[in-house]
Amino acid sequence: MIKQSILSWLYLFGAAACEMAWTYSLKYMRWDDLKSLRWDTFYRPDGGLPALLPWVAYVVFGIVNTVMLAAAMRTISTTTAFAVWMAVSLVFIKAADVFWLKISWSWGELFFILVITVGIIGLRMVGPADS
Numbered sequence: 001m002i003k004q005s006i007l008s009w010l011y012l013f014g015a016a017a018c019e020m021a022w023t024y025s026l027k028y029m030r031w032d033d034l035k036s037l038r039w040d041t042f043y044r045p046d047g048g049l050p051a052l053l054p055w056v057a058y059v060v061f062g063i064v065n066t067v068m069l070a071a072a073m074r075t076i077s078t079t080t081a082f083a084v085w086m087a088v089s090l091v092f093i094k095a096a097d098v099f100w101l102k103i104s105w106s107w108g109e110l111f112f113i114l115v116i117t118v119g120i121i122g123l124r125m126v127g128p129a130d131s
Helices: 002-028 031-035 053-072 078-099 107-126
Strands: none
Touching: 002 053, 002 078, 053 078, 078 107
16 A cells, blocks of 8 residues: 555656656747658758657657556545646746756745645645545
C-alpha cells in the first residue's frame, strides 16, 4: 500500500514535469515551420531547432502528462491531485524560466511560490486519505 502511494505521488510529479515540458513546446512552436517544411529534411533552413521537434514534444508530453495524471488519481483524491499537479507545474515552469532561460525573478515571486508550496503541504496533510 505504501509503495502504491509513493508511486502515485511520483506519477503526479512526473505529470507536472510533463506539463512543464508541454508548455514549453507551445512556446517554441511555429506555424511557419509547418508551412515551409521540406519533407526531404527535418531541419529548418536557418539551422535552428528541428522544425517538427516542438510539435512532436507537444503530442508526446501531452499524452504522457494525461496518462501519468490519470494513474496518480487512482489512489490520490481528485481535488488534491489536481491542485498539487497544477501548483507543482507552475513551480516547475518558474524554475525553468529562472535556471534554463535565465529570466529574472523577484522576492515577491519567491514568496508566492513558497505560499504555493505551503498550500501543497497543507492539502496533503488535511485532505482526504488516499484511497
